[in-house]
Amino acid sequence: MSRYTITGETGEWEIVVGLEVHCELLTKTKLFCGCPNAFGDEPNTNVCPVCLGLPGSLPVLNRRAVEMAMAIGTALGCEIRPSSFHRKNYFYPDMPKDYQVTQYDEPLNVEGRLTLVDGTPIGIVRAHMEEDTGKTTHMGGDGRIHGADYSLVDYNRSGVPLVEIVSAPDLRSPEQARSYVSELRAILVATGASDGRMEEGSLRVDANVSVRRFGGEEFGTRCEIKNLNSLRSLVRAIEYESRRQVELLERGGSVDQETRHWNEVEGRTSSMRSKEEAYDYRYFPEPDLVPLAPPAEWIAEVVAKLGLMPAQRRERLASLLGESSEAIEEQVATVIDLGLDDLVVATIASGADSRLVMARAANEAAQQPDAARQLDPERFGELIGLEAAGTLSATQAKAVLGELLTNGGRPADIADRLGFKALASDELGAVIDAVIAANPGEWDRYVGGDDKVAQFLLGKVMRETKGRANGKLVAEALASRRG
Amino acid sequence: MSETEAFAGGALAIAARVRSGELSARVVTEAALEEIAASEPLLHCFNTITAERALAAADAVDAKVLAGEDPGPLAGVPVALKDNLCTRGVPTTCSSRILEGWRPPYDATVVARLSAAGAVSVGKTNLDEFAMGSSTETSATGPTRNPWDPARVPGGSSGGSAAAVAAGLVPLALGSDTGGSIRQPAALCGVVGLKPTYGLVSRYGLVAFASSLDQIGPFALTLADAAATLQVIAGHDERDSTSLAHPVADLATELRRGVEGLRVGVVADFLSEASGSCAAAVRQAADALADAGALVKEVAIPELLHGLSAYYLIAPAEASSNLARYDGVRYGLRVDGDDVQEMNARTRSAGFGDEVKRRIMLGTYVLSAGYYDAYYAQAQRVRTVILRSFARAYEDCDVLLAPTTPSVAFPIGAKTADPLEMYLSDLFTIPTNLAGHPALSVPFALGEEGLPVGVQVLAPALGEGPMLRAGAALEAVAAPGARGPVRPQLGGPLAGVAR
């Protein structure tokens, strides 16, 4: 990867980024109580004395949440260590106890590594457990916090288990940051601990951004950017913020270490500090919880249950697909993301055409991932076989696959039932002749050697046959008529 | 039936008679409610009296007896609950304005266990606001008075529970003890007060003051009643992560074992810090135990005197965090403000009394950046020092003997101007909480002004057995008249100042 620099008036600058990713765990219940961990329910229906912070209530740690946190740590190559919980004290209405239970100086997972798709290793400082807050909705004004008349609070999310993954400040470009988050997302999904949905907030990213003279050793003062709801805003915010810092420094100013809020609409970051607020979190050991020190056998159990990670799975698919391209990489990412790679591998192993298997898995099967994961590779292979042999056109194959995923059955039977038969070659010949007759100008250009017109003619034929023709056969027929 | 007849013999006797059908729970409950109502203007032991619920619970017990079902070991025994124990649908105020109007949607584990054992809850007792105090004077509902002398404090923070038992209003009450809040008022009111091993009794539903120190325990007139109550409320609770899984000993059996061969250490360092009658009572108690066959010696544990300082750093620190949730958002008092910060601050300033504010401030300060190591972390190290020094003492002692309080009950208002002076009331009780150990106060003698004096028995973690053995031996030889019930002087000069 080429060096990313910012060219200022006084020279080249390098950016230094570290990311903090909050991942909501896919447990059935919350971190410290038995309320459902669910998204989108009626406000304040998934609450109890514990997650509402009612006086007298006490937390009890969710075993499954710990297992998921250990799975994440393992997937990131972390060491799992004896750990404990602290209270982080600050007042905010979305936090029912006005402190957050989190891991402070003794996190569960430390010192791991994430390797970007291009091979760059990024350090993982820690991956610790903590509880989520409730949700505030700002009313009046324009629905944003500033200018709102009042706010409403829903505590359904309060106490949902989170793992916060803190990277080392090893990232050097917005693109690297994007690549880190998408790989981390794939890993989290692969562990089964996360659904990876950034837009629903189940994956939330904060970026620590600083700049320094290109080639410098020392870190600059960093700002923490919050409210990055998509990979796109992550990239834009890092670009904006690093530029802001460069301009500030070049004007002779200095960067304040502070938290800044990304405004997607305005495309800029702004200070979140309100004038009189001073934060001092007064961390101290949470007296209502006892330390967490997973014994070796428990860790081993979690490790044993962990499946292949995305990098290994990518490798496995790549070895089956031969030469790669951007399109294929995308298909691979989709297939892994949706957990369809086992199906793909098994189908290819049964002798089906690997590229066609990938295309149908990443495009059509991906529309119904739950059903696709249940699909019998043998059936899927039969379908791919019919398409590869030209018995079914691409359009027909897609329709059969849809039916196969929805209602099951044998691909050949489904094709019969849907009335799919490849066109008889004389019928196809008649259609091709008619298309040539109707488009003499294009035909002449084609005959004259303009291959770009081939697509046009092929499209006409496909339209006339309502997609029943096999594209490959049509192309061959056109070529042979050109002579 | 008069209350005196109904209560004769204490909680276990009541339960025995109710269980046999000889006495109805309703009669006992009515007698208790009558006494409570009559005493309230003078003593103010209660924040809430739950007469209707109590009678319904009593009727349910009677129905079980009639139906031949087991009504439980505390069948029909009226019990008073400190008003920091959550009771479903019944106001739980912690004697604070900030919890005004709040009715918990759930019962504390101890409340559920008492009720399952057939005990009849009659109401919620007064306390120092959020259990912060040693006199029940910081209560937002006004002070409770000591039935021995209504011009004096009952001690605190569980003053309402102690006074209610001392005045014979109820045979049993629950309190909570963070730095002595059961034992100190028990001593000042001439009743038995027992603070169990940390984790023996579930804290679920106890409104937290200092979570690593808080523990719930009983008040009673006799050790047998206190032990029976502990037997009911003790035991593992999966809703409290700090609850011990250890099985609870058969405490009634322990009570009868005697003290032959029991190794008793008298904490010499405390004697010099106690008033004449309080120190004398301990010496007398030591002699009595020796006479009964115990092996008694003096032990020096000077580190324990550092407990007070460590406590007044650790407890406020935890409290400052535990009490953050009273912010006017979800329950209790709200004083409006232009923005949420202002609303929070106004609510908290109006809702908390001075002592609570002081401790929140102290705790906030000692945890804040730059001070944590010098104060909070150092206090935690001193906590280790105290644990180790106790461990050394218990290498050759089964229990320790000490005064419960430095003096007898002091007059209302005597220490309110000087917080530090008030804090010193807990000098002898605090180390136990820091160590998580059990301790009890037995009414043993009469001291200055004819006021009761308690003697404290300390034991190592889960040493309730030996602790009760020593306690029973002391109870057997206690001065006549050193324990309640005592009839407050209703016609005395204070009748007019009653609230």
Add this chain to the structure above:
Amino acid sequence: MNEPLSKDAVAHIARLARLELGEAELSRFAGQLSAVLEHVEAIQRLDTAEVPPTSHPFELVNVLRDDERSACLPREAVLAAAPAAQDGRFRVPRILGEAP
């Protein structure tokens, strides 16, 4: 010896603790808190270099619950306790800053 607490320091602590204190209260608390701190300072002179801190009396570890549902509270009961509620949620005055 530590410095006694200044009124400014007390005001800062009050802000952290979300308490609104008047001038008279600030002065009074400054005096009282300084007195308490002076007393507890004695423990700062103890040599504890080799002593680990205790935050909990017993060394329990790994107290866990299974990931199983338990009952939630009915929303009416939850909101009945609220000083202000609207649309099934708790209502609060405007919030000045984002969560930290």
